[in-house]
Amino acid sequence: MSLMGALNAATSSLSAQSKALANISDNLANSQTTAYKAGNTSFSSLVAGSGSSSSGGVTATNRSNNTVGGLLAESTNATDLAIEGDGYFIVTDDNQNGQTYYTRNGEFDIDSDGYLENNGYYLMGWPTDNAGNVTGGASENALAPIDLDSVQSSVEATTSIEIQANLPADAVGPETIETSPSITTALSSDIAADDGDTLSFDINGTSITATAGTSTTGAITVSDIAAAINAETATTGVSASIDAGGSLILASNAAGATASITIDNVSVGGTNTGLTTANLATIGIADAGADGTETVTGTTTNNDGSTFTTSLEVFDSLGTGATVEARWTKTGENSWEMVLSDPVLSSSGGAAGTTSSTPIAITFNEDGSLASTNPSPPTFEISNWTTGAADSEISLNLGTVGDDNGLTQHASDETTPDINLKKVTQDGLAYGTLSAVEISDDGSVIAFFDNGEDRVIYKIPVATFGNPNGLSESSGGIYSRSSTSGNSTLHEAGDDGAGSIKGFRLESSTTDTSEEFSSMLTAQQAYSASSQIMSTANSMFDKLLDAVR
Incomplete structure (x- = not known):
């Protein structure tokens, strides 16, 4: 190995260690960057010439570590997302017909147009029907930017009312x-x-x-x-x-x-x-x-028994709210009668329609549990809605016979007994507006409306690659496909080896600052040693030139 070989090796070492230091600097600079993947430097020897002591020095290349996941940190934003496991979010640079990209940076916010967006890239998902099933297939071509402004609340007519209440056993019955x-x-x-x-x-x-x-x-x-x-x-x-x-x-x-x-x-x-x-x-x-x-x-x-009234909320097929009054009268020992009034509009108190129902006879067992209802099951109809809605047929769920999961009859121990209405639920819905959004582990985007409705409106897929380290990286943690990475495969989150999606979470940078400082010291020492080699070789050249003179 000649002096020129030594100079060449030292020069290549200086260049390689400069690249390593640049990589270390980049990692440290992005130690707080969401979903940043810290790279490392790979060194390879160079061989020049022939002979037993020939040398060409060293070369350095950057090496990606896209398969390493960062720690998941909690967030207060429901649209902050992280992938726990393998895979990438799919985004586009245009909310209409943009190009497809991939990222693990889940810092999404709702923009002024209602899209989930992160630095100009829009999160993609599969649209779903009202039952939460993906429509249009599960391919990449079926994806669409997640548009929350396009989501509309549904309206539902009331078809069932469930009542949980205690009728006071110590109420006065009918008297003669x-x-x-x-x-x-x-x-x-x-x-x-x-x-x-x-x-x-x-x-x-x-x-x-x-x-x-x-x-x-x-x-x-x-x-x-x-x-x-x-x-x-x-x-x-x-x-x-x-x-x-x-x-x-x-x-x-x-x-x-x-x-x-x-x-x-x-x-x-x-x-x-x-x-x-x-x-x-x-x-x-x-x-x-x-x-x-x-x-x-x-x-x-003949005096009737004690009478109590409760209000039941119902909705017609147009989503208009109305109130039906239920009148409960004690008709004898362990027996009651329920009579339903005509509905009135919740907004104005005006007439809403006509209730068709025979009095509902209710009996209780000696332990206060429900014994029977007549008719069984009890139902009532509302016709002639003043709103123009279709006639309604509504069933009443008053509980299971022999159980206490609906109506019960126990003593109130009050000076003036009264009905204890614990819970009334019905399946009708008024028109509502979007109030909140959450994302579940399987990628379901759940919309919550102020009328109490919630439903899945999109499914966020997870894309995986045969060689994720072969992806081409752009600014902002954005990646694109390359011939090295291969094409993406789309999965529902958590299926087939794909990671699950976590809401209220963000993936941290994979930079280990202590490891980077250690690598920096190593690069510094190697760079200093290579500099010393060049200085020594220069002195030896000077001696050689002096000898020639």
Whole structure:
């Protein structure tokens, strides 16, 4: 090996170590860059000439490490994405018909047009139907930029309502209240009569006779009349009493609408002309007719059991909201009745339609669980919607018979028992607007609307390559296919060896700063040594030239 060979080797070493230092510098500069893949320097020896000590020096090339994944760091942005495992996101440089690229940089944001975008590159996904199934195939040609502004909420008519509630077992059931007939007469003083004169009348068909002089000479007293009536109580069913003012009171011993007191057939006997059949007022029935007849009857009042109301929200086929009132009435021991009202518009309170439903009978077991409903299952219809919507047929899910997953009947232990409405859910939907977006591990883009609807609107695929280190790199962590990398293969995230997609995550740079500093020291020492070789060779050349002179 000659001095020229030494100079050539040292010069190549300086060039190689310069490349290594540039690579180290690039890695350190991107130690915080999302999804940056730290490269390293590969050194190869060069051989020149022939002989046992021939040398050509060294050459350096950059080597990609695209297969190494960085740590996943948490983020507060739902559209920040990372791939855990192998693969790349597919992006395009135009939201219409741009060229396809690949990246692991998942710092996507929603731009002003509603697209998921990162530094001018738009995330691609497969559009899905309302059931979340991919439409149009799973090839790269079926991909489209993810456009959130194009997503529309659906509307659904209510077809089912599920109710979970406790009906108070200690609520008052139906009651029958019966009152007895009674007469408070105007008779409060003795009737003047000769001893032995009589006043006779019938009560409920039984003859009653009071005689003057029985207790007081020259009079028929109120006490005499009361005693005569009470003597026949067993037959007439009527008792007499005298109140604090001395008035005669007649009261039936029976109650209810079938109980009555009838006074008729009044007659007098004796010499006192003041006792006449026409003057019934003498026994206190001042409002009776001249025929001497007076009848009063008792009453029977049937009171319903305790009643409670709850509101049920429903939607028509146009997504218009309405409220149906459910009226719950206790009809007996462990039994209730549910009646549904006509719907009213939630927005204005105006009439919305007509409810067609028979009362729903509900019974409970002794342990408070649901025993039965009639009809079973309970349903109701709403027709003549004022909104122009189609008629609705709605089923009611009140729970499983023998279980407590719907309606129950337990004591409320309240002074004023009330229904405890725990949960009411229905499957109808009003029109809504997009409120949030999340991405699941399988790449499903889930849209959440303010009407409570959520559904998958896109599926984000993961692209893999036979040789990912052969991809051509551009600024911003963007890669494109090359003859070395081969064509991409698209997968659903998490399938066939492709990585899963993590929302609220970003992939960190793979730069290891401690390793880079170590490599930098090595490159510095090698560069310094090569410089020393050149300096030594230069001195030796000077000695040679001096010898020639």
